[in-house]
Amino acid sequence: MLLNLIKRPHWSFGALLIALCLLPGWVLAADMGNCLLCHKYPGLSRIDNDGKMKLMFVNEEIFNKSVHSKVKCEGCHTDITKIPHEPAKPVDCLTVCHIIEPTSEQKFSHKSVKTFIDESVHSKIDQEGKLKKFSEDMPTCKDCHDNPLFRPLAFVKKVRPGIAEDAMGRCRVCHEKEDFIFRFYNHITTRLHKSRSPLNVAEACGKCHDDKALVKRHGLTVMAGSSYAETFHGKAANLLSETIPDCLDCHVVKGKSVHQMYGNDDPRSSTHPENRGAICNSVDCHPKASVKFANYQVHPVFNKDQSPVVYWFTTFFYVLTGGTLLPLMIILFLDLLRRLFPNATFRRRK
Amino acid sequence: MTKYPRIKLINGEKYFFRFDMDLRIQHIFLAGTVVILVLSGMPLKFSDASWAPYLYAIFGGINLAPTVHKITGAIMLLLFGYHLFWIAKVVYKNHYLRMKREGTYTTKGFLLRVVKLPMVPNLKDLKDIIDLMKYLFYFTNVRPNGDEYTWKEKFDYWAPFWGMFIIGASGVIIWKKELFTQIIPGEVINFLLIAHSDEALLAGLFLFIWHWYNVHFSTSVFPMGTVFLTGYLSEELMCEEHYDYYVKVMKEEGYEKEILPPHGGGHAPSCSDYAPKGDDGAASFEKISEAETSEHLAKEGGTAA
Numbered sequence: 001m002l003l004n005l006i007k008r009p010h011w012s013f014g015a016l017l018i019a020l021c022l023l024p025g026w027v028l029a030a031d032m033g034n035c036l037l038c039h040k041y042p043g044l045s046r047i048d049n050d051g052k053m054k055l056m057f058v059n060e061e062i063f064n065k066s067v068h069s070k071v072k073c074e075g076c077h078t079d080i081t082k083i084p085h086e087p088a089k090p091v092d093c094l095t096v097c098h099i100i101e102p103t104s105e106q107k108f109s110h111k112s113v114k115t116f117i118d119e120s121v122h123s124k125i126d127q128e129g130k131l132k133k134f135s136e137d138m139p140t141c142k143d144c145h146d147n148p149l150f151r152p153l154a155f156v157k158k159v160r161p162g163i164a165e166d167a168m169g170r171c172r173v174c175h176e177k178e179d180f181i182f183r184f185y186n187h188i189t190t191r192l193h194k195s196r197s198p199l200n201v202a203e204a205c206g207k208c209h210d211d212k213a214l215v216k217r218h219g220l221t222v223m224a225g226s227s228y229a230e231t232f233h234g235k236a237a238n239l240l241s242e243t244i245p246d247c248l249d250c251h252v253v254k255g256k257s258v259h260q261m262y263g264n265d266d267p268r269s270s271t272h273p274e275n276r277g278a279i280c281n282s283v284d285c286h287p288k289a290s291v292k293f294a295n296y297q298v299h300p301v302f303n304k305d306q307s308p309v310v311y312w313f314t315t316f317f318y319v320l321t322g323g324t325l326l327p328l329m330i331i332l333f334l335d336l337l338r339r340l341f342p343n344a345t346f347r348r349r350k
Numbered sequence: 351m352t353k354y355p356r357i358k359l360i361n362g363e364k365y366f367f368r369f370d371m372d373l374r375i376q377h378i379f380l381a382g383t384v385v386i387l388v389l390s391g392m393p394l395k396f397s398d399a400s401w402a403p404y405l406y407a408i409f410g411g412i413n414l415a416p417t418v419h420k421i422t423g424a425i426m427l428l429l430f431g432y433h434l435f436w437i438a439k440v441v442y443k444n445h446y447l448r449m450k451r452e453g454t455y456t457t458k459g460f461l462l463r464v465v466k467l468p469m470v471p472n473l474k475d476l477k478d479i480i481d482l483m484k485y486l487f488y489f490t491n492v493r494p495n496g497d498e499y500t501w502k503e504k505f506d507y508w509a510p511f512w513g514m515f516i517i518g519a520s521g522v523i524i525w526k527k528e529l530f531t532q533i534i535p536g537e538v539i540n541f542l543l544i545a546h547s548d549e550a551l552l553a554g555l556f557l558f559i560w561h562w563y564n565v566h567f568s569t570s571v572f573p574m575g576t577v578f579l580t581g582y583l584s585e586e587l588m589c590e591e592h593y594d595y596y597v598k599v600m601k602e603e604g605y606e607k608e609i610l611p612p613h614g615g616g617h618a619p620s621c622s623d624y625a626p627k628g629d630d631g632a633a634s635f636e637k638i639s640e641a642e643t644s645e646h647l648a649k650e651g652g653t654a655a
Contacts, residue, residue, distance in 0.1 A: 229397070229398065231543075232394070232543070234397075235394045235395075235397035236394075236397075236412050238397035238398055238402070239393065239394070239397050239402065239403055239406055239411065239412045240403065240411075240412060241412040241413070244412070281528075286527070286528050287528075288528055289527075289528040289531060290528075290531055290532050292531045292532070292534070292535050292536055293527065293528060293531035293536045294536060295535050295536030295537050296527075296531075296536030296537065296539045296540060297536075297537060297540045300540050309541075310540065310541070310544070313541055313544055313545075314544055314548070317544065317545070317548035317549065317552070318548075320552060321548065321551065321552040321555070324509070324552060324556060325552070325555055325556065325559065325560075328505075328556070328559070328560045329559065329560075331482070331486065332559070332560065332563050334486040334487075335486060335568070336569075338485065338486050338488075339568075339569050341488075342491065343491055344488050344491075345488050345489060345490055345491045346488055346489060
């Protein structure tokens with residue numbers, strides 16, 4: 001079997017792998033499937049069939065701080081049953097995994113997300129259950145989600161986020177298992193706020209919504225990410241504000257999840273013209289703002305066809321700036337030059 | 351006016367009164383607030399630039415810098431308000447009341463006087479600009495004879511004046527957007543943001559290129575003009591930039607015999623070469639041999655003769 005593998009051309013690190021496989025298993029006793037036996041090595045990678053390099057290294061320390069740390073490798077990579085294994089298939093996020101969901105005591109799955117997504121603007125199918133046009137553009141789980149790290153929010157630590165030892169201390173009064181305390185604390189505090197910074201969210205949405213061809217294909221009116229970046233919200237996000245509203249703060253109905261976003265023309269949507277005022281003047285944002293306030297263009301477009309007034313207004317300032325500075329800078333330059341040749345007038349030479 | 355003599359003699363050199371303490375303090379407040387506002391505002395305008403986060407961090411980053419910007423803006427607006435009050439006071443005291451006292455007050459006469467205030471742009475400025483072009487394009491070696499305030503200074507004054515109005519008004523509305531949008535529609539905020547930041551960029555570039563060239567980097571004043579601190583301008587620079595006014599003040603203050611020839615008339619780039627050396631004041635004038643200088647002086651009505 002091993003010899004067989006060496007002969008296969010895509011096993012570019014075959015020799016290395018064999019060496020790794022011969023290492024004693026006790027080194028990584030916590031890793032039940034013994035996957036880290038090979039995957040703990042930072043150089044573990046291969047060039048796949050389309051010539052792309054794939055890094056297969058798993059940093060155990062980082063993985064253990066991620067939201068999926070309790071899930072075993074084979075819980076998601078269900079196609080892998082033996083070591084060494086064939087190239088792994090992409091993970092299906094809707095797989096029922098080996099975790100027991102504590103409230104229902106059922107095996108856990110992300111399946112409910114699919115029902116939400118199928119209802120939302122991002123679904124691949126229309127209301128009649130038929131595939132939408134360009135359905136391949138619609139996002140799948142992994143277009144937006146990676147395996148995020150716990151991002152704990154500390155109430156006790158006021159200076160910077162992180163795990164609050166004081167709070168953990170309170171857990172330890174009743175709970176004994178350190179691993180449980182760590183995970184429970186992290187799960188709760190991470191879920192209490194966004195797991196991504198506003199800039200990160202805007203970039204994730206921008207992957208598709210700033211793609212010119214895609215925006216055009218789907219008849220969208222704006223490049224959502226780049227136009228957001230033109231507003232104070234986007235600029236503050238760029239400068240790493242954690243509290244500034246990002247895409248999700250306006251486009252997700254309060255109390256619902258990101259998987260339940262609807263188009264602007266859907267009355268269920270938070271950004272439907274009828275509902276828009278209520279987003280802006282929520283207590284967390286601009287309380288007491290009028291409905292007129294919500295007319296502010298959060299996705300301003302500067303092109304001539306879509307917003308001619310904005311275009312000409314901006315052009316006026318360009319012309320004003322150029323028209324003021326250019327002549328002055330020419331004078332400045334000529335003045336510098338003139339001072340080098342104080343007596344160089346044509347008239348004197350006559 | 352007795353508080354500030356028009357010509358001060360320090361170690362035998364003449365210095366000419368330009369700005370009183372009130373104006374100099376106003377200028378320092380303006381300069382300080384402009385620098386802070388530009389530095390704390392530009393990282394937002396260019397938020398994706400590599401330098402933006404570092405510059406913003408100086409003002410406390412996104413959590414604090416907007417507050418710094420608003421407070422500084424408020425100080426600048428207070429200054430603007432004070433300056434308007436100051437203008438009104440000067441016009442009222444020096445023109446309105448004086449005309450009343452002299453019994454010459456008519457609305458038309460008063461308005462004419464206001465229009466002729468030294469800071470108001472006039473035809474002389476146009477003439478100076480044309481003369482400057484002649485000088486810059488080597489048609490003459492003589493710089494334009496500026497009046498009390500040259501067109502450059504008027505530009506330096508009125509550009510920020512308009513800028514402060516536009517940026518200040520838009521800034522206040524953006525600051526208190528929830529309040530203002532009770533009346534005005536939200537779309538206006540979009541326009542105000544464009545106006546605020548684009549006008550600020552113009553103002554910043556204008557001040558840090560043009561104004562700083564004139565008062566810091568020009569070879570006449572490098573490394574720094576001191577009039578904004580002392581309020582007095584040296585005779586050399588007075589000749590260079592404000593020759594008409596210089597001649598007028600010299601005559602009025604009884605220094606008619608010591609009037610220097612205009613700048614640029616000789617081989618040297620500044621008139622300091624003609625400045626009286628030691629006791630031999632008159633002898634230095636013999637250096638002026640260029641035909642055009644005498645021609646120029648003749649044009650001035652023989653002021654130096």
